[in-house]
Amino acid sequence: MTPEEFERSAEQVRPHWDVTPLDGVGPLRFGMTVEEVAAALPDARELRRFQADPTFAEVVGVELGWQPTVPALYGYFLGSGQLFCVAADAVHGPLMSLDGTQLTGRNPAELDRWLFDLSDSMGGSLRYGPRANPGIEELGLVLRAQNTTEGVLSRPVLVGREWAERCVDDWEGVIPECEWVGRLWPDPRYSDRREVWPFAEDSPTWYGKWSPPF
Template identity: 60%
Template sequence: MWALTPLESVGPLQFGMSMDQAAAALPEIPELRRFQAEPWFPEVVGIQLGVSREEPAVHEYFDGSGQLFCVAIDAVRGPQVTMDGAELVGGDPARLEEWLFDLPDSMGGVSYGPRGNPGMNGLGLVLRVQDTPTGLVTRPVLVGRDWADRCADDWEGAIPECEWVGHVWPHPFLAPGVHVWPSAGQEPAWAGRWTPPF
């Protein structure tokens, strides 16, 4: 079980670490592969860790200067991440969305990105969903202090493009039939020159 210290660390990973420091912090979770996490910024490197490519547990993202700025935890195989007793990994989306709203206003309030994902800049936290055999459950995406501004905004925030691809947050205001992004038949701006790594 990993504790979240908002904007500073998640478990043994501290935002701002180098790739070597992050690898040393997680000696029990092997690196599976490295990939380009952003279509427009090739210097943003993603590192997938876990037992096998089919069983990733953690995704780390490093900016152009080689600093760890974002961590995403797999909803099924990742370590549980807690904050003030709340379990953020593999949880019920509606319950965790309500938990966000129950947090003190001093943390900055909940904001939503264009695809409906709730987050809090003051925590450096965005809740995404991941499809599992039991349905959609939460996949937390976390950023450090220097990258937290507008973190829930999938157009202007720092979270890499590859983390936004896939199932969208379940909300009644979504157009009927819209469950994933990009939707079937949609041509995103990066089509033909970049492919999401997972």
């Protein structure tokens, strides 16, 4: 199998999901339980569970995949058992689309201009969080960057209506800490900006008490 054939084959395995802002994505709806998510994704398997945030031990992350040992999708659940946040792996995750534009696995530079236009067409304001991740709170949408063998690619993170307020703010929003650790969004305004969080010389408050799961 040639590299091109392998890439096409892998692409066929990845489902194409439409985002319904604040309500859900593909077959998933915010507020579902772990069991309801499993029933909605019969072809996916649960690979592991982990503590998603060092401060809130009750926030559980569930890693899902369509192939053994290949993470594709992350669902985050509150202590009440409700699904409140979903993130797609940039390489293996569902190809999530909003307003006809694919969000998963894109070059971040291609999405910057689109985000400005989207905020005008669908309502809301484009905001950048303290670590430069762009998002639109009114849509429950944040875009993260992920290092891959193909370079830096986009990783969409979505939250439900009840949790959208300040979701772009990585200090005060509900998105768990594990989704903020790692590669920062390439901010075109700052060419000399450091690229990862936490920075090599920093010691976060969770250092020695909790480790990022990926």
